[in-house]
Amino acid sequence: MNSTTAPPDAGGRIRELIVTPIAFADPPLLNADGVHEPLALRCILQLVLEDGTVGLGETPGGSARLARLQRAAKILPGHNVFDTTALCAAVDETLLPDVPSAHERGWTTSAIEVACLDAQGKLTGRPVSDLLGGAVRDSVPFAGYLFYKWAEHPALDGRPAIDDPWGEALTPDGIVAQARRMQELYGFTSFKLKGGVFPPDEEIAAIEALREAFPGAPLRLDPNTAWTVETSAYVAKRLDGVLEYLEDPTATIAGMADLARISPLPLATNMCVIAWEHLKPAVRDNAIQVLLTDHHYWGGLRRTRELAAVCEAFDIGLSMHSNSHLGISLAAMTHVAAALPRLDHSCDTHYPWNSGSDIIEPGVLKLENGEVRVPTGPGLGVTLDTDALERMHRRYLDSGIRDRDDSGYMRRVHPDHRPGLPRW
């Protein structure tokens, strides 16, 4: 990095990046891979500036990503927090020899970019959305994220059971009941079902039950590439006019392109177009009609705006992906979604599944009427709850869990569960 735009004493000099792995309770949510383990892993970033300002970030955990963040942390001190592009490029360059996947490197740079923007907002007294061109909407719509789930975790390995008031959902009626509860609690007016769990006809029946229960509500289904192109085409025809889009029915850009030629439904992805290098082939082959962006791996919040511009230029609809997350991620998602000139669909969020856990002080982020109001305080507008951070870090340390393994957990319960997709 050769940039010296801001003199070293102008504020914004980075002292250190503190990366804290945490664990928090996660219900037994089912997906094509298996089932969510009792604990979800995240990493919390505190980017500390020389003047004591702290920029926050949050990103998925796991030993590889944690190690990369710790490695990135070594090169940040002394640089200016406003030099975000150059900092992220330097981190990317550091990781490149060992991490060939641009997508994987993106998780690291993205987390750092968000922490930089939070710090920039705090230094300048502006909400992060203002650093992205300003919020074009006061609140951001989210979809109720429905999961097939078990009533309880079968294997808690001696750890205390989590508070899971959601109960079992393994049938169309169970999914509708879950959706009703989601709507009652948070006011969602659109729903996404995580599929790929049961044979396609059962999941079609669940969607049809949702359609009947929520007439006019936008619906979508995401089997996480559990299906062949043929099965996907069958589902797309069955659910034509019912879903707003079909998300990742089948794997790869080539598979999606084959399907797109015969599917009456728009196809969406957060699995086959997950790095900048995938955009060109996806557009060339008309493989997707909707892109689920995710600032956690596309390079951060400014890059998400840039990605939205690509989607605008190439007539690709825009939606937003979510993994299990807490409030720092929700704040970041809300700021960037508020700043996007065109947001075609409500955003995904796992937030209702966090069992009431959070590492931010309560009060700022509320899911009401299916929306989250954009925080108006400086930066992300949320405050780290250091006690909660310590508690969740302790839980991480005590758990011994270092990597997510939905498939392994499922096999411990159902030894006949075979990994490998497509399944149908």
Place this chain on the structure above:
Amino acid sequence: MNSTTAPPDAGGRIRELIVTPIAFADPPLLNADGVHEPLALRCILQLVLEDGTVGLGETPGGSARLARLQRAAKILPGHNVFDTTALCAAVDETLLPDVPSAHERGWTTSAIEVACLDAQGKLTGRPVSDLLGGAVRDSVPFAGYLFYKWAEHPALDGRPAIDDPWGEALTPDGIVAQARRMQELYGFTSFKLKGGVFPPDEEIAAIEALREAFPGAPLRLDPNTAWTVETSAYVAKRLDGVLEYLEDPTATIAGMADLARISPLPLATNMCVIAWEHLKPAVRDNAIQVLLTDHHYWGGLRRTRELAAVCEAFDIGLSMHSNSHLGISLAAMTHVAAALPRLDHSCDTHYPWNSGSDIIEPGVLKLENGEVRVPTGPGLGVTLDTDALERMHRRYLDSGIRDRDDSGYMRRVHPDHRPGLPRW
């Protein structure tokens, strides 16, 4: 606009936009349309906030663009300067019924966006490049912009002659001499020749003379669509290995796509891909290999970063276009070019042709070693010279000139000059 992210009293509330048309001396530079008139027209924007902060902008003049800016000025007061996206969308919407061209509306919104960013930088104490992700380079390379030109303006209509030390340049030797002087004064290490003036073989000879005089210096030629596809192909073959790219040899995306299939040289444009809606067909048809961006019509500085991301995703090289301009534009061009992760070519600039005129106080912007150092002060980092502004506004008023007309001026001198391209 429904955004209320920043409370009205948080700073940044817009009081008014003052738009001042100005005129400054321009030498008789030749191009495919005709010849530059003795005065170039620009509009200077002063976006005044309630707290007295002023954001500066500069954009081409002309009666239609001036009228649009004045119309836009009416809707800005009371809004927050950080709501740039929403403000520009509101301006765009206001113009839409009467200005169907997205490109034309882009000139207006872009000028306002730059003024907003200058004000934001001043409010937050950061250079504009920091608001764009930070400068990844301390200085920005520019190309020496060579023109065929007459020694003097033949028709000054009684106005005093301008100080034009450049003399005539109508031959390969004249162009080489101009390039040498450019290099001597400003240190340029790359050159662009504005072509479309003489028959292609003469312009090829000029480029070959430049190649001989400046071995290894990147060269490019821009005839502003003066040629047919066939003529363009002939020139491209003749100059293969000599030019880094051939700029707008022929008109339209279709014409460029036809040419691209047979041209050994990369093709560049700032004429057929000039609005977001042009990107999709241009990429689909592989019509261009280099895009000359211009923040004055692509939507401003943040949009230019977004455009650069499109170019990155679709393997299109990035360069920068310039019209006759003064220091506010040069500062904006420098900030955004400094912030672009990848800038593949030196930027164009007419700045050496401004006859020493400027509306900013001297000292910040210097063309040295072919580069401009990125200003480090808040906002664009330049200060309006109000005396110069008044003087140039007076010149505009007195001149009676309200629209650029290179072709009409040429016909006054050479009545046989026929407009209409391609000419060869």
